[in-house]
Amino acid sequence: MARSFLKSSLENATFNIVFQILFRCITFVLNAFVLRYVSQAVVGVMNVRLLLLESTILYLSREAFRRACLSKTTEHNWAQVVNLLWLTVPLCQLCCLVFGYVWLHVLEPPSEDITQHYALGVWSICVSCVVEMCCEPVYLVSQAFLFVRLKVVLDTALVLVRTAIFVPLIVHSPNRAVVAFSVAQLASATVYSLGFYAYFYAYIRDRNRRAALRKKDGPAPADDPDDDFPFRSLYDFLPAKVDGLPPIDRRLAALTWSFFKQGVLKQVLTEGERYVMTVSSVLSFREQGMYDVVNNLGSLAARFLFRPVEDAAYFYFSQMVHRDASIQEQNQKHMAESSGVLRRLLRCIASLGLVILVFGQSYATLLLALYGGARLARGPGPVLMRFHCLSVLLLAVNGITECYAFATMSTGQLDRYNLLMAVLSVSFLFVSWALTTLLGGVGFILANCCNMAARIAHSVIFIRDKYSSTAYNPLSGLVPGRLFLLALFAAGVVTKISEEYLFEDHKLLHLCIGAASFAVVLLSWAYEERELVALGVGKWRQRRASLKQD
Incomplete structure (x- = not known):
């Protein structure tokens, strides 16, 4: 697979930014909606206590493996990498048992006046984390072989499924918000994990079909891009014996351990x-x-x-x-x-x-x-x-x-x-x-x-x-640049004066002053960074031209 790491990294960042904008817009509206149906105390239970449990389990279970296995991916023995990545599942299960017990029996639970479904919320988080870990080898392969759009599509699907389930349940039973949270969590994690396997099942099937057709026409060319993808079946994503080599790459295992120790602290x-x-x-x-x-x-x-x-x-x-x-x-x-x-x-x-x-x-x-x-x-x-x-x-x-x-x-x-x-x-x-x-x-x-x-x-x-x-x-x-800093300082003074004298009675005017000040700051930055702006415009035009040709 011919790769341009800078191009793919920029594309990855672009798609992720677009996704995150979409995700944050949905979350922004969803939180505003939830605040009108449930109390701030329930929001604290879901968004602080339960999501902290999810963040803790997922980060400790997979972050070190991702960072280590994404280093120099062109040099990997992928059978060893897959074996290493499946260790995330038992590690996640161990984390679920330890932290689930702590969240239920060590930390002070919310009173029944706030919610009666706290335990259900804790165990739904644990089960959904284990489900997500089962697609970790497929996820990392999609990153390493630059399936940029796949991650964005599935991340979007996860958010949409979670929202589509959570919102109707909240409207129907506002006092059962944690139940709605739990059901949405489990469903979205299942859709996310199955989505990766379904995509690669279809991708490998089509790829094998193309290979069979080419075989009838003679040997494949030396620069055949399909030869760079080492997986021939979904079974290749499962743990397996590696002939003549250790089950896992010891160098990657050592790097993973270093990242894991660092990850606990981070x-x-x-x-x-x-x-x-x-x-x-x-x-x-x-x-x-x-x-x-x-x-x-x-x-x-x-x-x-x-x-x-x-x-x-x-x-x-x-x-x-x-x-x-x-x-x-x-x-x-x-x-x-x-x-x-x-x-x-x-x-x-x-x-x-x-x-x-x-x-x-x-x-x-x-x-x-x-x-x-x-x-x-x-x-x-x-x-x-x-x-x-x-x-x-x-x-x-x-x-x-x-x-x-x-x-x-x-x-x-x-x-x-x-x-x-x-x-x-x-x-x-x-x-x-x-x-x-x-x-x-x-x-x-x-x-x-x-x-x-x-x-x-x-x-x-x-x-x-x-x-x-x-x-x-x-x-x-x-x-x-100096011009940018000067414009920013002036904007700060003007908008602060505007807030002091106009905010209470003329909010729209205060907002317009901020918009004008921001435009001046943006123009000053664009002038000082005109080389970077020109580069970005050139890349955008190239992208548009390539899309038109396609």
């Missing part, structure tokens, strides 16, 4: 505030529901834009840069390209994060009022949203710098980084508990900012040292 850092909420009960379920609503609104950009870009960037850098070789020892054409991609990514992400930070200070209250009404816009909501904007900026920068570091660190460097992550994890939990006790929900956000700042510092030092003896300077992308 999960604590990523979901730290939810763990603190869940374990220490510093916030009531109602307060957790309020925090979750504001957190989801404040993290829209991070979820539908930053994460897909990070996933595509990790895949790209892991293919272009060897982990165990210095920059000078590698293909210099690849190094120049990857350095330029990293610099441009940092420039775009940092600029977007700054825009969110500046405009969020003046439009947090308006956003909450439009989303959840006056009740959501009063009290601590706007303050939480403004602090979230700072968190989004740090999250954006941390995502790109850390994904490059993880994609290019050697196994030894990953192990040393685990020690730092351990220190950060303990520190983060302590700081979260202390700041939340003093400041409430804002304390969670400030603790998260401290955590991400420390991780950014480590990744920046790693990247700086890696390129220290070369002519490349990708970290220059962290500082946007």
